[in-house]
Amino acid sequence: MGISPQSDFLRALYQSWSDRMAANPGLTIADLRSLFDEWHQPTLEPEGVTYKSARLSGIDAIWTLPEGANTEQVILYTHGGGFAVGSTDSHRKLVGHLAKQLGVTAVVIDYRRAPEHPFPAQIEDSTAVYKELLARGFKPADIITSGDSAGGNLAISTVLKLRQDGVALPAAVIAFSPWLDMEHVGKTLQTNAATDALVSKAVLEGMSGMFLGEKGSRTDPLANPLKADFRGFPRLYINAGAVETLLDNAQDLARIAKAAGVDVTLSVVDGMQHVFPFLAGRAPEADDELRRIAQWFKRS
Template sequence: MGTSPQSDFLRALFQSWSDRMAANPAMTLADMRSLCDECHQPTLEPEGVTYKSDVLAGVEAIWALPHGADTKKVILYTHGGGFVAGSAASWRKLAGHLAKHLGATAVVIDYRRPPEHPYPAQIEDSTAVYKELLARGFKAADIVTSGDSAGGNLAISTVLKLRQDGVALPGAVIAFSPWLDMEHVGKTLQTNAATDAFISKALLEALSGMFLGEKGSRTDPLANPLKADYTGFPRLYINAGSAETLLDNAQDLERIAKAAGANVTLSVGDGMQHVFPLLAGRAPEADDELRRIAQWFKGA
């Protein structure tokens, strides 16, 4: 079975980015951020979801509030964009779809971005927002950390930092195509280079350099969660596409976390690109995946 015609929207968008970057080798970071703000385009507006701006622990955010959702449950969502790009505004629709499927609310945060704010500014922001949610009365077990790509890294590393700090951990973690490997040693960087329309080793090297800055380490478990210990980690759902170069980040995470005794589910979309749930509302593959996540979540 091939992929749906609708799913090609994401591949075509990513390919257009690759083509525009290749045509403009001197592309500025501001230009790259503008490209990434197109990430909302594949996602159709979810029905029955309203949005609200907020500031939590000094971090600007957008709430996604599905009609009839359990307001005691919340998804803390960290957006993708290689850490350096992306925004709550461009990812609010995906968070809205996820929240609607889970029957929860979601809050998408505008964490500080490198190179202006290198690691660990991002994890400081995400953990501060988590603690603010606790202070607002949410129970740890009713919080889910979730994110995609670089934000998938943050959804995981936030929990690792909370554990380090002795803070009660969330009930679950959901990571879409997480980018975890800061050493860039994964085999699928080469084997899937021809099928991934956007993510390349050269791009990741540039992004990780900005993320880590002068002081960050490529093997720090909070920057590279493939180096972390997953003993006592919350139940974890990992998603990836079989066509993407970061596929083995997801596969390695599953292996490492399972070896530590964690409850892990890995779902790989056949023929799909990086963060294919961005196609929510448009392509059947994304909507089917969100339904599977909801079954997993509610089946605790």
């Protein structure tokens, strides 16, 4: 079965970014942030969801509040963008769709970004917000960490850091197209290079350089969770598009976590690009995936 015509919207957007970046190699980080804030465009506005700006532990955030949601359950969402771009604005609608499908609330955070704030600033922020949620009365069993791409890395590494610090862990983790490999050794970086409209090895090398800075290590498990010990990790849902270069990050994570005894679900969808749930409300592939995640969540 072929992909839907609607799903090409995301590929076309990614190709336009790639073309613009290639034509303007001198783009500043401010320029790139403006470019990537177009990431919201494939996502249609979810019906019956309101939003509220907030600050948690001194960090700007947006609450997504679906009508009728269980207000005792919350998704802590970390946006993608190579740790350097992306924002609450680019991801608000996507998280609205996710929260609505799961029947819970969510909070998207504007964690500090590289290169101004290299690793581990991002994890410091996400763990601080998690602890703030606990202080506000949320139970660990009612919290989910989630994110996409670099934010998918953070959704995982946040839990690893909480475990390291002896903090009670969330109930589950949901990662969309997680970018985990800071060594850039995955085979699909080459085999899917012609089909991924956005993510290339060169892009990842630039982003990881900004993220790690002068002191970060490419093999630190909190920067590269493929090097982590996943024993005792919460149940985990991972998805990826079959044509993206980061496909084997998702596959390797699933294999490593399963070997450590984690309850893992991996969903790879044919023909889909990086973080294809951005097509929520527009393309059936994204809506179907969110429904699968909701079924997975509700069987807990």
